[in-house]
Amino acid sequence: MNDIKTLGEFIIERQKEFNDADGNLSKLLSSIKLATKIVNREVSKAGLVDILGTAGEENIQGEEQQKLDVFANSRFIEALRTRKVVCGVASEENDDFIAFDKDCYDGKYVVLMDPLDGSSNIDVNVSIGTIFSVYKRVSPIGGPVQLEDFLQPGINQVAAGYVLYGSSTMLVYTTGCGVNGFTIDPSLGTLYLSHPNMTAPKEGKIYSVNEANYNSFTPGLKEYINYCRDSEVKKPYTARYIGSLIADFHRNLVKGGVYMYPQTASAPNGKLRLLYESNPLAFIIEQAGGKASDGKQRIMEIEPTELHQRSPLIIGSANMVDKVLSYTKN
Numbered sequence: 001m002n003d004i005k006t007l008g009e010f011i012i013e014r015q016k017e018f019n020d021a022d023g024n025l026s027k028l029l030s031s032i033k034l035a036t037k038i039v040n041r042e043v044s045k046a047g048l049v050d051i052l053g054t055a056g057e058e059n060i061q062g063e064e065q066q067k068l069d070v071f072a073n074s075r076f077i078e079a080l081r082t083r084k085v086v087c088g089v090a091s092e093e094n095d096d097f098i099a100f101d102k103d104c105y106d107g108k109y110v111v112l113m114d115p116l117d118g119s120s121n122i123d124v125n126v127s128i129g130t131i132f133s134v135y136k137r138v139s140p141i142g143g144p145v146q147l148e149d150f151l152q153p154g155i156n157q158v159a160a161g162y163v164l165y166g167s168s169t170m171l172v173y174t175t176g177c178g179v180n181g182f183t184i185d186p187s188l189g190t191l192y193l194s195h196p197n198m199t200a201p202k203e204g205k206i207y208s209v210n211e212a213n214y215n216s217f218t219p220g221l222k223e224y225i226n227y228c229r230d231s232e233v234k235k236p237y238t239a240r241y242i243g244s245l246i247a248d249f250h251r252n253l254v255k256g257g258v259y260m261y262p263q264t265a266s267a268p269n270g271k272l273r274l275l276y277e278s279n280p281l282a283f284i285i286e287q288a289g290g291k292a293s294d295g296k297q298r299i300m301e302i303e304p305t306e307l308h309q310r311s312p313l314i315i316g317s318a319n320m321v322d323k324v325l326s327y328t329k330n
């Protein structure tokens, strides 16, 4: 019989490996585990209960929020607040960061997150996700969290992960010692280690990009896409684009592929947010042996200046990212 391991057991087992002597990062990961289960329960009944539709507010990017975005946002924030190991959270759904009260001032960590990624896919029963990124604060412990705690380059991340609410619900994360994936058994609500030591194939056949934006891509990127096209005749490539970053990213991580959300004429920095979309996925893909670039530099080396700043993103199998860059870098 295979060795069955739950996420809870795994976190404790690996505690030493990621230098978590006081167990605080383990507590943080446990609170994410709890929120994942609660949000998963709501996501899976989204078609049954009257939870669909918009909440009537717009987030800072001017996008319409859906009710599940708001629900997921509050569940993750509350789960993180109660363990008192996090001093503040920044989220796609909040214009400013959330500073936790005095009882959390001793928290060493901050979390940045996209609580519900792919929200346009909620009411059509297509996979969606949650993304999170964890840093050690740089402001003194014992006081309130500061903006500078959130504006750190991705290389400072101590953990990052995502939840994919798909045909199965999975939580995938890294603490800088490889990437591991856990799948929920829906009857028990338990997350089991299902994908130990995930590695991104060096090569792949899949390219993922919103080709409706083709006309406003740079000449180099157009050339790369033309190189991938015509696969029946000369090349092995195939296009896959779900429109949920997490679903596209996860498929490419498992099968090999490259995901691109480049700059366009109307969006010079692309669409995705550096701090809670690009950076956490960059950390994961690098830990799995892949690469992530904004077209000019490694994603994780970008020095952020704003909470909600955007970055172009080219991410996935190492050789495929290199190939894209060989077309776009001139």
Ligand code: AHG
Binding pocket: 063, 092, 114, 116, 117, 118, 119, 120, 210, 243, 244, 245, 246, 271
């Ligand atoms: P979110 O739902 O958090 O706003 O993110 C949506 C993102 C991402 O998930 C997806 O890859 C991308 O938007 C799709 O954008 P386009 O529709 O422009 O292709």
Ligand code: MN
Binding pocket: 114, 116, 117, 118, 245, 277
């Ligand atoms: Mn998103």
Ligand code: MN
Binding pocket: 069, 092, 114, 115, 116, 117, 118, 119
């Ligand atoms: Mn979102």
